[in-house]
Amino acid sequence: MKKILLASVALFGFAGAAAAADLPVRAAPPAPMIAAVPVFTWTGFYVGVNAGYGWQNNDNNSSIFVPAGTFVTAPAASGTITFADDEGEGFVGGGQIGYNYQFGSFVLGVEADLQWADLGGSGGTAFVPAGFPASFVPAGTAGGIDWFGTVRARAGVAFGQALVYATGGFAYGGADDNNNRFGLVNDDDVRTGWVLGGGVEYAFTNNLTLGLEGLWVNLDGDNNGTFIGTETTAGGAVLPVDVAGRDNDSDNEFFVARAKLNFKFGTY
Numbered sequence: 001m002k003k004i005l006l007a008s009v010a011l012f013g014f015a016g017a018a019a020a021a022d023l024p025v026r027a028a029p030p031a032p033m034i035a036a037v038p039v040f041t042w043t044g045f046y047v048g049v050n051a052g053y054g055w056q057n058n059d060n061n062s063s064i065f066v067p068a069g070t071f072v073t074a075p076a077a078s079g080t081i082t083f084a085d086d087e088g089e090g091f092v093g094g095g096q097i098g099y100n101y102q103f104g105s106f107v108l109g110v111e112a113d114l115q116w117a118d119l120g121g122s123g124g125t126a127f128v129p130a131g132f133p134a135s136f137v138p139a140g141t142a143g144g145i146d147w148f149g150t151v152r153a154r155a156g157v158a159f160g161q162a163l164v165y166a167t168g169g170f171a172y173g174g175a176d177d178n179n180n181r182f183g184l185v186n187d188d189d190v191r192t193g194w195v196l197g198g199g200v201e202y203a204f205t206n207n208l209t210l211g212l213e214g215l216w217v218n219l220d221g222d223n224n225g226t227f228i229g230t231e232t233t234a235g236g237a238v239l240p241v242d243v244a245g246r247d248n249d250s251d252n253e254f255f256v257a258r259a260k261l262n263f264k265f266g267t268y
Contacts, residue, residue, distance in 0.1 A: 040161050040203060042102040042109075044266045050213075051093040052258025056119040056145055064228060066243055071133050073231050079129030081138065081228060088145075090118035092256050100154070107163055109154040117173070119145040119254055126229075135232035136241065145254060148173025148217060150195045161203040163211075171195040171217045173252075191219040191252065203264070211260045219252040 068078040098111030126138035149172055156165025174190040199213030229241050 040206065042100045042107045042158055042163060042203075042264075044264050045097075045099050046209070046262040046264040047095070047097045048209075048260055048262030049093075049095050050113070050115075050258045050260040051091070052256055053089065054092045054117060054119050054145070054254050054256040055087075055089045056252060056254030057087050064243055066129075066132075066228065066241075070241060070243060071136070071231055072239055073135060073233055074131070074133045077131045077133065079131060081129065081132075082127040083138075088119045092117045092119070092258060094149075096260065096262070098154070098262075102158060105158050107154070107156045107158050107165065109165075110152070111154055111167070112149070112151045114147070114149040115173075115256075116147055117145045133231050136229055137231075138229040139227055145173055145219075145252060148219070150215070150217070152195060152197075163201045163203075164198075165201070166198045167213075167215075168194070168196040171219060173217070173219055193217065193219040193252075199260075201260070201262075207264050207266075209260075209262045209264060211262070213258055213260055215256045215258075217252075217254050217256065 063080050063082045065080045066078055068076050071077050092115050094113055094115035096111055096113035098109055100107050100109035128136065128138055150169060152167045152169035154165050154167045156163050170192070171194055172190065172192045195215050195217045197213060197215035199211050201209050201211030203209045227240055227242055230238050231241055232238050
């Protein structure tokens with residue numbers, strides 16, 4: 001009887017093993033898919049705002065000899081009028097728009113900005129010799145900067161979400177002065193020149209960047225011509241005063257340090 005039971009167990013075990021061998025083999029579960037982390041790029045358009053502080057020096061120091069016969073109200077008056085340098089400092093603020101393109105670690109771009117400025121007021125100083133008519137009002141020396149703008153190229157190196165760059169290009173700007181030939185003050189004096197600078201910028205999100213930038217701006221003025229001011233006749237007529245053959249140029253230089261906040265279009 002024992003032999004029969006053992007034989008039955010062995011037979012059932014063999015049959016079970018054979019049946020298991022006929023079942024399909026279960027495949028291993030697929031490995032989980034892990035998305036690659038996107039790499040930040042500086043490529044794209046951006047717009048932003050900025051604010052900072054500026055320091056300017058108006059290199060307008062020029063002396064012009066005024067010969068007798070120049071003034072209508074005092075024909076005998078003559079002497080040398082001197083337009084002095086002017087310095088000033090104040091707040092600057094405005095906006096910018098630009099585009100960057102990144103290849104490898106290098107970033108090239110272009111940026112344009114327009115700024116309101118309060119650098120030195122709206123007129124310099126003129127030293128008038130004794131004997132000039134009491135009604136004589138010297139031309140403004142454009143001693144301040146009321147506004148300016150730049151169009152610049154940018155070139156830099158990116159360290160992930162940080163960017164260090166140099167910049168330079170065309171600059172323009174001006175201030176109100178007293179250079180209107182018909183005696184009206186606050187005539188807008190527009191000048192052009194160049195700008196150089198550099199900065200650092202950091203992207204703290206995919207779309208928002210914050211930067212610090214310094215710019216050195218030089219604006220050359222050559223629109224005063226021979227006009228040195230105005231005089232008023234006894235009848236109340238305002239007359240321009242010109243000195244033939246002389247030119248009264250001005251050269252404004254100023255440095256701006258500013259913070260910039262940009263919105264970059266696109267995520268990566």
